[in-house]
Amino acid sequence: MTTMTTSSADGVSKPFIRDEMWAFLIMTALLVMVPVSGIYPFFVMQALCFALFACAFNLLIGYSGLLSFGHAMFLGTGGYVTAHAAKVWGVSPEIGIVLGVAAAVALGVITGLIAIRRQGIYFSMITLALSQLLYFVYLQTPFTHGEDGIQGVPQGMMFGIFDLSKPITLYYVVLVIFLLAFLLIYRIINSPFGEVLKSIRENEPRAISLGYKTDQYKLMAFILSGALAGLAGAVKVFVAQNASLTDVHWTMSGEVVLMTLVGGLGTVFGPVIGAFVIIAMQQYLASFGQWVLVIQGVIFVVCVLTFRRGVIGEIAHYFRRSL
């Protein structure tokens, strides 16, 4: 709080961690109050799932410099596996979520091993290609029911005690999962592992010359990011009660880029804000019909032209804080 040194927006130095804690407390307090505030909880739940998805994506692009253009595959895989497990096998929600995340991890290992062999645009293209591959697999495999999707997933009892069909219970369960995952991401970013990731982002040859096996770090980051995106997909199943092709389509991969850019690339809170902005537009502007996409496009252009660091990125930059 006291030192006003010229640290870059994401160079976390010790005194500034308190800012992030305050921000985290404010965010938590706001989110906890949602059900009593009259805001429609289902909207916030949906936004929280996408916020988690965007945070997972941000872990990869913002802190490791890897632009994945196929992140929807993790969201979709987590969602499909969880939905199938909950609906057809009849497992409880927590087991369903674990299975969904496990599937995303497995997918992350396979795709990660292929994708991290290339850098920059080639990395992005490989992830896009793999996710399109998976899109067609999901389109054809019988368990996903193609275009119809897996519908009417039962919400069930979490741990046998939390009845997820009650909106309030569901809301707090989703909130707790989101906050824990958020703290995990924060921890990862600020761990020695996270520091190495940042060094790879800044200058990979230099990191290699310092003796780091960058491929292993990148693979680990890719898997972690995929797992968290899978978690977002798995939780979303219990909110929306369906899993559909939308979540594996490439436009979803694009949307998460948009969320992260609007909120602020490489900031901890940016993706959360970005997700809320985009989801709020989809929800509350829905009655404008065809204008939603136009408005979304305009906002994107304005964002890129005028505040390139994103909402949170600009705020952090202005106050020279790290958020």
Place this chain on the structure above:
Amino acid sequence: MKSKFSALMLGSALVLASATGAFAQDKNIKIGVLTDMSGLYADLGGAGSVIAAQMAIEDSGMLAKGWKIEMVSADHQNKPDVGTNIGRQWIDVEKVDVFVDVLNSGVGLAINNLVKEKNAVMINSGAASSVLTDAQCTPNTVHWVYDTYMLANSTGDALVKSGGDTWYFLTADYAFGQALEKDTTAVVTKAGGKVLGAVKHPLNTADFSSFLLQAQASKAKIVGLANAGGDTTNSIKQAAEFGIVKGGQKLAGLLLFITDVHSLGLNVAQGLNFTETFYWDLNDQTRAFSKKFSERSKNKAQPSMVQAGVYSGLLHYFKVLDANGGNPKDGAKVVSLMKDMKTDDALFGKGEIQPNGRKIHPAYLFEVKTPSESKGPWDYYKLIGTTPADKAFRPLSESACPLLKK
């Protein structure tokens, strides 16, 4: 807290309604038009569905009888979870009673589950999936205009009877396309025709040349297009380039709408055969409705069958509520009343709603006119066959709907 309160309100309203029967009650109705306003189905439903719903409100004469009718509309962007969220909010916060249009099968099925859970009503005129009245039927849903089974059935049967007895399929390689091919094959064989072969193409194919050459080489009289959306229009355009129709083969679209013909143009679409249950130029009544509709719509477009379905479905809904004397705010009850009353409207003729929620009416096989036959804008179809209501749709004995097993 809020939801508990509304549940309590709903509960007490139910008790009141059942105790007093059709006695002075709520005369408010709220309609939700959930559709695609910006994507590839926007012409089919979209803003036109909102106009159709508005016309239904005006033409029903309900307002003069003291009813208060409100309407909301939204774009579900063809995303089931956006659709579910809007739908949930409409029911919980806006107190919407009835969903109309709801095109796109994924969104349709999601809302299907939602209206059952929340005991609202869906009159679906947009989704193609026949699952809505089959395995996933609910006491809260009426499927109004068409479904994949009917399209396959009517097109296949009528074409074989008019001499198209050898078929070759171009099938989109996923569940939807395969189901269409399977259903149509069954109908064609049953009617005495023969399927010479089929070729599967991936979804969103840009180049159909090799598939079309195979279809041409098969010498089948009918080339059946078991695909949808952009794939159908692409294959039709390229078939025109290969001169398939000029070479004496006929193209049969299994899921195609007047809006597709309009955007393809008669030069490309001529000679195409497919089924619809509504055409603006069918009779005096449809012409009268369509005239009023096109005056209000953008680009003077004629109504599609989905939009006509929104109008006619709502009119039946209003008629039933009016006969009931009030809105019981109980979706399942309203739908069962809708099933009890035979339907009769200007656009789809006489029909009824079957116990599984399937609304039945005659289906028409059309052939697209050549440019020289067409007398003006939107004059596109020649009627070449009619399948009566009881033959057009899936028979109840074949329906896997759990509601039928009582």
